[in-house]
Amino acid sequence: MTRSPHHQAAIVGIGQTEFSKRSGRSELQLAVEAARAALDDAGLRPADVDGLVTFDIDSNDETAVVRSVGMTEVRWTSRTPQGGAGSVATLQHAAAAVASGAADVVVIYRAFNERSGRRYGQPGAFGGRRTRDWHRAYGLDTPAQQFALWFQRYMHMYGVTNADFGRYGVVARQHAATNPNAWFYQRPITLEDHQRSRWIVEPILRLLDCCQESDGGVACVVTSPERARDLRHPVVLIEGATQSNPTDGYVTTNYYHQDLTRYPEAESVAAQLWKSTGLGPGDIDVAMLYDAFSPVVFYQLEAFGFCGRGEAGDFIADGNIQLGGRLPVNTNGGLLGEAYIHGMNNIAEAVRQLRGTAVNQVPRAEHVLCSSGRSAAVLGRG
Amino acid sequence: MEPMTTASTVSPWDDAIFWEGVDGGRLLLARCARCSRIQHPPSPMCPSCGSVSWDVQESSGKGRLHSWIVSHHPSRPDAEPRVVVLVDLDDGVRFVSNLHNVQLDEIQVDMPVEVTFQLVGDTVLPLFTRPGGGT
Numbered sequence: 001m002t003r004s005p006h007h008q009a010a011i012v013g014i015g016q017t018e019f020s021k022r023s024g025r026s027e028l029q030l031a032v033e034a035a036r037a038a039l040d041d042a043g044l045r046p047a048d049v050d051g052l053v054t055f056d057i058d059s060n061d062e063t064a065v066v067r068s069v070g071m072t073e074v075r076w077t078s079r080t081p082q083g084g085a086g087s088v089a090t091l092q093h094a095a096a097a098v099a100s101g102a103a104d105v106v107v108i109y110r111a112f113n114e115r116s117g118r119r120y121g122q123p124g125a126f127g128g129r130r131t132r133d134w135h136r137a138y139g140l141d142t143p144a145q146q147f148a149l150w151f152q153r154y155m156h157m158y159g160v161t162n163a164d165f166g167r168y169g170v171v172a173r174q175h176a177a178t179n180p181n182a183w184f185y186q187r188p189i190t191l192e193d194h195q196r197s198r199w200i201v202e203p204i205l206r207l208l209d210c211c212q213e214s215d216g217g218v219a220c221v222v223t224s225p226e227r228a229r230d231l232r233h234p235v236v237l238i239e240g241a242t243q244s245n246p247t248d249g250y251v252t253t254n255y256y257h258q259d260l261t262r263y264p265e266a267e268s269v270a271a272q273l274w275k276s277t278g279l280g281p282g283d284i285d286v287a288m289l290y291d292a293f294s295p296v297v298f299y300q301l302e303a304f305g306f307c308g309r310g311e312a313g314d315f316i317a318d319g320n321i322q323l324g325g326r327l328p329v330n331t332n333g334g335l336l337g338e339a340y341i342h343g344m345n346n347i348a349e350a351v352r353q354l355r356g357t358a359v360n361q362v363p364r365a366e367h368v369l370c371s372s373g374r375s376a377a378v379l380g381r382g
Numbered sequence: 383m384e385p386m387t388t389a390s391t392v393s394p395w396d397d398a399i400f401w402e403g404v405d406g407g408r409l410l411l412a413r414c415a416r417c418s419r420i421q422h423p424p425s426p427m428c429p430s431c432g433s434v435s436w437d438v439q440e441s442s443g444k445g446r447l448h449s450w451i452v453s454h455h456p457s458r459p460d461a462e463p464r465v466v467v468l469v470d471l472d473d474g475v476r477f478v479s480n481l482h483n484v485q486l487d488e489i490q491v492d493m494p495v496e497v498t499f500q501l502v503g504d505t506v507l508p509l510f511t512r513p514g515g516g517t
Binding site: 131199 | 450
């Protein structure tokens with residue numbers, strides 16, 4: 001078996017701030033607190049860091065992070081595209097930097113005051129309505145509305161209802177209910193609670209189908225497997241990491257593929273990962289699937305082949321994605337139940353599962369899938 | 383410029399053909415002058431052949447409703463909820479628009495629709511309605 005070049009990197013540290021609705025401090029402070037915490041977790045010092053990766057829309061400038069954390073000199077920086085859909089691509093960037101020798105120790109960071117500051121789910125968060133453009137001129141003001149046009153076609157073709165989506169929301173809060181870091185800690189919900197929550201986009205998404213709005217930061221430290229073996233935690237390998245950016249793709253307004261019941265980008269990253277790692281859906285012990293909205297989980301379950309097309313609703317209803325099920329999904333509660341740190345908190349949970357330190361630990365987890373739809377990675381125990 | 387939505391931002395250069403058509407009450411699509419690929423939304427270069435020269439093709443304005451939602455965000459709703467639709471034009475192009483003059487309980491996926499040019503605020507936009515339903 002040919003090993004992916006990304007097999008030459010490992011995640012050795014994770015760190016985070018508290019997740020809240022009002023952090024009471026700057027986004028830069030959240031970023032550097034998370035970065036320091038990740039370095040402490042790894043047993044590395046700021047002076048060891050020579051690479052930084054973050055998101056295109058992160059407000060924290062690299063030079064400000066270097067200056068505040070006290071990194072001596074950074075010689076690799078890069079940013080991933082597409083907001084949260086690029087969250088898992090940060091692992092690909094960091095692994096590529098380490099595998100190529102461009103950097104030895106890379107810190108990935110993402111921090112924001114997404115609830116107390118700029119709220120991505122509010123109309124106008126990204127410039128507001130325009131009189132003439134392809135999408136927003138018609139009232140597609142928010143990601144929920146933009147995504148919902150896609151989901152409606154899926155509901156129509158497969159006879160899926162909003163209550164079917166609600167069953168994912170119930171599982172996410174069930175996992176969050178035992179996670180002290182989660183917004184829904186000790187607050188599980190029922191399907192009835194879900195069905196009573198208000199419409200955000202009728203007749204597709206209710207409030208409890210939508211992710212949290214959160215303040216906070218998460219960071220990860222990536223280095224070589226050799227160096228990882230000398231550090232304090234069990235080695236977590238990046239077994240494969242990739243992206244898909246096809247000709248007909250858009251990000252939140254991804255309407256120009258022929259069949260809107262499918263997620264071609266996710267199907268592509270799935271095929272790439274199964275090929276590069278030699279693994280398949282049956283080898284995955286835990287899946288961390290980007291869940292800005294419940295239906296995105298349906299699309300990803302099908303794209304990665306965990307169930308057939310149109311079958312995600314039944315797969316979820318049959319208990320497969322709960323703790324103890326065939327494929328526990330978003331064991332921290334995900335973005336719906338734990339917090340919305342733009343997907344990075346789901347990556348941190350994947351690392352905890354492989355170390356055996358998650359609060360909702362899946363026994364003997366060997367391979368964990370992290371997907372943000374347009375980018376994905378398989379992490380494994382080294 | 384916000385990266386998450388860059389791809390939906392209109393360029394006054396790349397998209398001029400389309401909006402000039404709307405101002406004249408016509409639905410004009412960009413067709414590659416070299417290989418005839420129709421590109422919507424328009425782009426500066428043809429992804430099939432690399433040409434940067436574009437002709438126009440006038441659309442019949444007829445198509446079918448592919449998907450729909452009600453746009454009525456709870457924190458900042460429109461005065462009247464708007465129905466946002468995806469239309470599959472017979473020309474093979476998918477188009478985002480609003481449904482005009484159709485009641486909510488009459489909406490069906492795959493129903494036939496046709497373009498109508500309506501004043502929205504102070505701008506004319508191409509909307510869609512039932513065949514013969516434009517006013």
